[in-house]
Amino acid sequence: MKLLKKARAGTLESGDIFVTVEPSDRLEITLESPVKEQYGEVILQTVHKLLDELGLESGLIVLSDQGALDCTIEARLTTALRRASDRGEDA
Amino acid sequence: MRRSLLFIPGNRPNMIQNGEVLPADALIFDLEDSVPAGDKDAARDLVAGALRALDFGSRECVVRINDLDTKEAKTDLDAMVRAGIHTIMVPKVRGAETIRSIASLLSDAEGAHGRQEGSTALIALLETAWGIENAMEVALASARVTGLALGGEDLSADLGCPRTKEGWEIFYSRARLVMAAKAAGIDALDTPFTDVHDFEGCERDALFARGLGFTGKLCISPFHLKAIHQAFAPSQEEIDRAAEVVRAMREGEKAGKGAVSLRGKMIDLPVVRQAERVLALAKAAGLLDDKELDHDPR
Numbered sequence: 599m600k601l602l603k604k605a606r607a608g609t610l611e612s613g614d615i616f617v618t619v620e621p622s623d624r625l626e627i628t629l630e631s632p633v634k635e636q637y638g639e640v641i642l643q644t645v646h647k648l649l650d651e652l653g654l655e656s657g658l659i660v661l662s663d664q665g666a667l668d669c670t671i672e673a674r675l676t677t678a679l680r681r682a683s684d685r686g687e688d689a
Numbered sequence: 690m691r692r693s694l695l696f697i698p699g700n701r702p703n704m705i706q707n708g709e710v711l712p713a714d715a716l717i718f719d720l721e722d723s724v725p726a727g728d729k730d731a732a733r734d735l736v737a738g739a740l741r742a743l744d745f746g747s748r749e750c751v752v753r754i755n756d757l758d759t760k761e762a763k764t765d766l767d768a769m770v771r772a773g774i775h776t777i778m779v780p781k782v783r784g785a786e787t788i789r790s791i792a793s794l795l796s797d798a799e800g801a802h803g804r805q806e807g808s809t810a811l812i813a814l815l816e817t818a819w820g821i822e823n824a825m826e827v828a829l830a831s832a833r834v835t836g837l838a839l840g841g842e843d844l845s846a847d848l849g850c851p852r853t854k855e856g857w858e859i860f861y862s863r864a865r866l867v868m869a870a871k872a873a874g875i876d877a878l879d880t881p882f883t884d885v886h887d888f889e890g891c892e893r894d895a896l897f898a899r900g901l902g903f904t905g906k907l908c909i910s911p912f913h914l915k916a917i918h919q920a921f922a923p924s925q926e927e928i929d930r931a932a933e934v935v936r937a938m939r940e941g942e943k944a945g946k947g948a949v950s951l952r953g954k955m956i957d958l959p960v961v962r963q964a965e966r967v968l969a970l971a972k973a974a975g976l977l978d979d980k981e982l983d984h985d986p987r
Binding site for chain 1: 737
């Protein structure tokens with residue numbers, strides 16, 4: 599997978615996560631979360647696992663977590679990455 | 690058991706999570722009307738992920754896909770079958786052809802994702818004049834169809850009449866849908882009551898629907914679940930009568946009788962089936978357990 603443009607998915611509502619991804623020549627992940635101290639590592643593991651599955655090695659990824667479950671994190675990141683790798687209109 | 694079928698917007702993670710604890714018989718994750726056009730892909734990812742990861746217990750998981758005429762519908766079907774959905778709700782069904790097209794796409798998706806062919810059920814949402822008039826052929830279009838549901842809001846718009854709480858504008862459609870569903874031996878599911886804050890109105894509406902023969906009701910608010918379950922709970926008199934029928938049948942079977950009578954009247958199969966349904970409803974409402982059924986008060 600290759601990122602072609604900036605894209606977003608998710609919201610800042612409780613239980614959700616707002617994800618922004620954009621192309622870059624390096625991999626950089628920024629996480630903001632009210633539960634970062636307790637669950638930051640777990641969230642980042644979920645993110646890295648998905649990136650590995652998709653074969654994504656570079657990109658800027660910003661995650662604003664609002665207490666999302668793992669399945670929500672995976673879903674929002676999947677959507678944002680698909681939108682960013684789509685050659686169609688900007689999402 | 691489909692007394693209550695609760696719609697949950699497919700793009701709201703917190704509401705989807707709540708589905709694990711809400712006392713609905715079925716959850717309908719919506720990819721259609723409650724999801725904006727630009728977020729269809731996001732809702733699909735979210736619902737598919739939730740179906741794989743969350744535990745909705747004994748609740749039937751239903752997904753309302755987008756209209757077959759849109760480019761989203763086929764992608765919805767494939768993603769939901771892959772995620773292990775029980776039942777697909779098909780919106781704006783006009784006739785048997787819509788159901789046959791969906792059934793064919795489902796067979797392809799089931800084959801592609803290693804699921805047994807025919808394992809995904811369908812609920813047809815009838816919400817146009819065409820759909821109502823073709824209710825019977827829709828009900829019989831595929832063995833996958835396990836229920837007909839009424840969409841009263843869109844139907845009223847199609848009929849060009851105001852939607853009222855009394856519901857006389859959809860009376861014919863309700864009766865027609867029930868008749869087709871009963872003839873086909875599948876569930877008849879009533880339209881949602883849309884005033885979220887009117888619990889008494891919802892119970893009245895559900896009681897009216899039950900009186901017409903509906904087996905359950907669609908629902909847009911968790912606050913309506915209690916009212917719907919109360920409306921579909923049988924009375925003590927109905928429970929007693931049904932228990933009597935079932936006991937008489939059991940005794941007849943033990944005695945090796947081919948035909949059974951109760952108080953001088955023959956009990957035939959439709960009567961037994963109705964009695965079993967009443968008892969199932971009573972159990973679901975917490976009004977009966979198996980021990981009570983085994984105990985003969987006579």
